[in-house]
Amino acid sequence: VGQCVRPACRAGGAETPAPTAAPTMPATCSACGSSPAALRRPKTGHALCRACFLAAFEEETHRAIVAGRLFRPGETVAIGASGGKDSTVLAHLLQLLDQRHGYGLHLLLLSVDEGITGYRDASLAAVRRHQRRSGLPLHVVSYRQLYGWSMDRIARHLGPRNNCTFCGVFRRQALDRGALLMGADKIATGHNADDVAETVLMNFLRGDVGRLRRGAGAGPAGGEGAVPRCKPLRHAYEKEIVLYAYFQGLDYFSTECVYAPQAYRGYARALLKDLEAARPSAVADLGHSGERLSLRPDLRLPARGTCQRCGYVASQPLCKACVLLEGLDRGLPKLGIGKYRRLRDKLRDGQPLTQEERRRLGAPAEGEPSEEQEPRGEPGTDEEPWGRRELRVPRDLDF
Amino acid sequence: MCQAQEEYGGCDQPQRRPRVSCAQKCMKCKEASPVLVIRVGDAFCKACFREYFVHKFRAMLGKNRAIYPGEKVLLALSGGPASSSMLRQVQEGLSREIAKKLRFIPGIIYVDEGAVCGQSLAEREETLLQMETILQASGFPYHLAHLEEVFDLPSSILQRAPHSPAGPENSYKEAVEGFICQQRREEGGSPSLPERRIQEKLAELSMREAPGTEGLAAPGARLLGAVRTEQLVQLFGSVKTLTAKEELLQTLRNHLILHTARAQGYSKVMMGDSCTRLAVKLLTNLSLGRGASLAVDTGFSDDRHGDVVVVRPMREYSAKEIAFYNHLFGVPTVFTPALDTKALEKASIHRVIERFLFGLQAEFPSTVSTVYRTGEKLSTAPGDADPATGAAEPQHCLLCLCALDTNVEDGSALQAILVSEQLSQQRLPAASPAGRGCCPGAEEQRGCCMNTTAPGADARADFLPLLCYGCRLTIKDTTCLESLPLYVRSEAERRKCRAAMKLEIQEFLLEDEAVNPGES
Numbered sequence: 001v002g003q004c005v006r007p008a009c010r011a012g013g014a015e016t017p018a019p020t021a022a023p024t025m026p027a028t029c030s031a032c033g034s035s036p037a038a039l040r041r042p043k044t045g046h047a048l049c050r051a052c053f054l055a056a057f058e059e060e061t062h063r064a065i066v067a068g069r070l071f072r073p074g075e076t077v078a079i080g081a082s083g084g085k086d087s088t089v090l091a092h093l094l095q096l097l098d099q100r101h102g103y104g105l106h107l108l109l110l111s112v113d114e115g116i117t118g119y120r121d122a123s124l125a126a127v128r129r130h131q132r133r134s135g136l137p138l139h140v141v142s143y144r145q146l147y148g149w150s151m152d153r154i155a156r157h158l159g160p161r162n163n164c165t166f167c168g169v170f171r172r173q174a175l176d177r178g179a180l181l182m183g184a185d186k187i188a189t190g191h192n193a194d195d196v197a198e199t200v201l202m203n204f205l206r207g208d209v210g211r212l213r214r215g216a217g218a219g220p221a222g223g224e225g226a227v228p229r230c231k232p233l234r235h236a237y238e239k240e241i242v243l244y245a246y247f248q249g250l251d252y253f254s255t256e257c258v259y260a261p262q263a264y265r266g267y268a269r270a271l272l273k274d275l276e277a278a279r280p281s282a283v284a285d286l287g288h289s290g291e292r293l294s295l296r297p298d299l300r301l302p303a304r305g306t307c308q309r310c311g312y313v314a315s316q317p318l319c320k321a322c323v324l325l326e327g328l329d330r331g332l333p334k335l336g337i338g339k340y341r342r343l344r345d346k347l348r349d350g351q352p353l354t355q356e357e358r359r360r361l362g363a364p365a366e367g368e369p370s371e372e373q374e375p376r377g378e379p380g381t382d383e384e385p386w387g388r389r390e391l392r393v394p395r396d397l398d399f
Numbered sequence: 400m401c402q403a404q405e406e407y408g409g410c411d412q413p414q415r416r417p418r419v420s421c422a423q424k425c426m427k428c429k430e431a432s433p434v435l436v437i438r439v440g441d442a443f444c445k446a447c448f449r450e451y452f453v454h455k456f457r458a459m460l461g462k463n464r465a466i467y468p469g470e471k472v473l474l475a476l477s478g479g480p481a482s483s484s485m486l487r488q489v490q491e492g493l494s495r496e497i498a499k500k501l502r503f504i505p506g507i508i509y510v511d512e513g514a515v516c517g518q519s520l521a522e523r524e525e526t527l528l529q530m531e532t533i534l535q536a537s538g539f540p541y542h543l544a545h546l547e548e549v550f551d552l553p554s555s556i557l558q559r560a561p562h563s564p565a566g567p568e569n570s571y572k573e574a575v576e577g578f579i580c581q582q583r584r585e586e587g588g589s590p591s592l593p594e595r596r597i598q599e600k601l602a603e604l605s606m607r608e609a610p611g612t613e614g615l616a617a618p619g620a621r622l623l624g625a626v627r628t629e630q631l632v633q634l635f636g637s638v639k640t641l642t643a644k645e646e647l648l649q650t651l652r653n654h655l656i657l658h659t660a661r662a663q664g665y666s667k668v669m670m671g672d673s674c675t676r677l678a679v680k681l682l683t684n685l686s687l688g689r690g691a692s693l694a695v696d697t698g699f700s701d702d703r704h705g706d707v708v709v710v711r712p713m714r715e716y717s718a719k720e721i722a723f724y725n726h727l728f729g730v731p732t733v734f735t736p737a738l739d740t741k742a743l744e745k746a747s748i749h750r751v752i753e754r755f756l757f758g759l760q761a762e763f764p765s766t767v768s769t770v771y772r773t774g775e776k777l778s779t780a781p782g783d784a785d786p787a788t789g790a791a792e793p794q795h796c797l798l799c800l801c802a803l804d805t806n807v808e809d810g811s812a813l814q815a816i817l818v819s820e821q822l823s824q825q826r827l828p829a830a831s832p833a834g835r836g837c838c839p840g841a842e843e844q845r846g847c848c849m850n851t852t853a854p855g856a857d858a859r860a861d862f863l864p865l866l867c868y869g870c871r872l873t874i875k876d877t878t879c880l881e882s883l884p885l886y887v888r889s890e891a892e893r894r895k896c897r898a899a900m901k902l903e904i905q906e907f908l909l910e911d912e913a914v915n916p917g918e919s
Binding site: 031043048055068200201204209235278285286287290292293295 | 640642681682684685686687688689690691693694745746747748750751752755759766769770772773776777778779804808809810811812813814815816818819820822823824825868869872
């Protein structure tokens, strides 16, 4: 221990090259000046020993929490725990810092079961292990329980593309509902600096000015959903989170979600890796840019309202989840995907759709049996019908 | 696919692009057979394309009403396709006989950057000869500048000149009408006003004007030129990353063009940035931390200098359209190698973004235009007021003259970076040569100090607060601040002294807020 400079990064990807300042002295920790350095931190390029890095990381998170005024004493905070590295580190850190600095919080673990066989079971197992070790209460909400549809079933109906749409929209609501059930005042998610940077890039590429205005997640406590959210790790580099977990010996589950090989975010992710290789501070620079964007005042942006059906936050008459569910329940899974306003209006007015229109909306072809119940799928992902693409655990994507 | 207005996801099948068959007719005149396809499926014949292209240029100028008749406009020519096309549009526009011709007085500037791009003197001469052919053929007064002249710039370049405000909307119309009347009066024998002015200028200028030394002609000048070239090479040699080099080059080039404009009385500068180039620039600047100034960096008009306004009339043309136009209508261009010619793929942020965007564009053909349109929706961020004095006037960056975006807000990314830097080097390494007593182990460090082992660290620590976030990154990659041109250093010194002055007399100054309560 302590000999290798940079641990293998589980998230994969290119290692960042050595920072521009060539070290003129042997690698001693630049913080304490005494111990030999065990790593070079990606964010600043300094060589640090294990203890100093852990201390620095914890202190930075603490300062971000305090400076951003993320919590108030006495609050109940539900930590979105997926079993992946970000949420594991987040849960660990929040518990540690709460004890150390006396935030006065009641912490809970909130997990979402999307119903992806072989993938979610393993990550939920990791969450349960964490729960046992930490002693925090855990609550699991599942898509099947909330919506009547698991991701496996959705993917069977929908095909290889656009699964992230459903998963992301459903997860957002699931977290809110779970938090309300548990009586939480806030939801804390493990979004990291890389996530924020990718979101800024993505929103620019897709012309999503509405989300750019919301600061691409840069605001400390967002009031977009039913329950306020915060992202205490949003300034932490993904690689540093992995480093922290590694040196702290935290156990988490890491693999790619099989249903998302073609998510658009993958492009932004690949770009971010290259940018980081060209300039390591690019991740933080993008975060800074995202915070400082300002829009023309004369733009018309979607206003926040409520869904007519379920009362959730929505900018349209029906929230996205209701639209998606409507499509799924009617056997027209693409109803919520793509520009089908005219067809949706038709349905709303009770007019029948032609065969062609039903086909475009993804209705199953003649002769296919309709799914009545959840079949037990094969665990494991040796079969990769839609190709493997390196992606992290999908987050509650902003749509 | 990528429009956010669309429901997310796009189609199931790969988007079937409309096929253009040979039997199709030009979509505009419906008569002639098309010679090219622009955008996704629009086929044009040669004449209609020309009209479309020319019209776009004039509409861009007319819509923005930025250029008043009789104004002197400096065209920044790089020899590349976009600026060459722009020059051709200006030529065409001015030469029209009808009443609707363009009415400003153009000049051209070409900046020779060969020293920085590693070209030998012979190669540079060769390029200059080619450029001169084009410049002389245009008939406009032109200025050949060498980037070396940057070392002789006055520090007033870095100060915002008072902006002569454009009058209200009506005055544009009035100005145009007045101009037409004046022209009509002068008609009858003598050439029209702008042409006459150009002829006068030609006689006066003797076709070769440079604010500093020519550098390549007289032996004495040649010697000075060699010294400057050496300095320039040294400056860029001290910049460690290609990204920072590119940024520095752009900054210096802009300063030089601005100086020429000011010295020669031009009130506008036209840059040939195309839509494609601006989309790349948007994403690049995002990645460089310049989110606050995207609007001025890529908008139609850029008035950061105050008196000279930079306009970008080519911003709605895609690179493809420009290339086709140049090919079809014989617009001459000159290839000059740039800093990143033949560089590795991931050598600089600019390269990475360019490669990424073009790659994505191949798969999603609306990417470039979507990014461009997103950029159009941005506006200039209100500069952060100086927190120390509470003055209403925002500070401006020393190098790029954009409003500073570096006030440390609670919970911001910038604050997190500073904290990380601070925590990662609580004690200075023992072998620090300067033996700086900067309180090893103390809490309070300079807000933005770097690893302070270099002897020039003090100067750097004073320099950085004068810069915006993006320029800070560029300077952080520059090892030797002494090699920066004198005007930069002296202006930095001046600002520093002034700030110290202000701090000293802070308590006696009657601030704006006393006069205008509530204004921050």
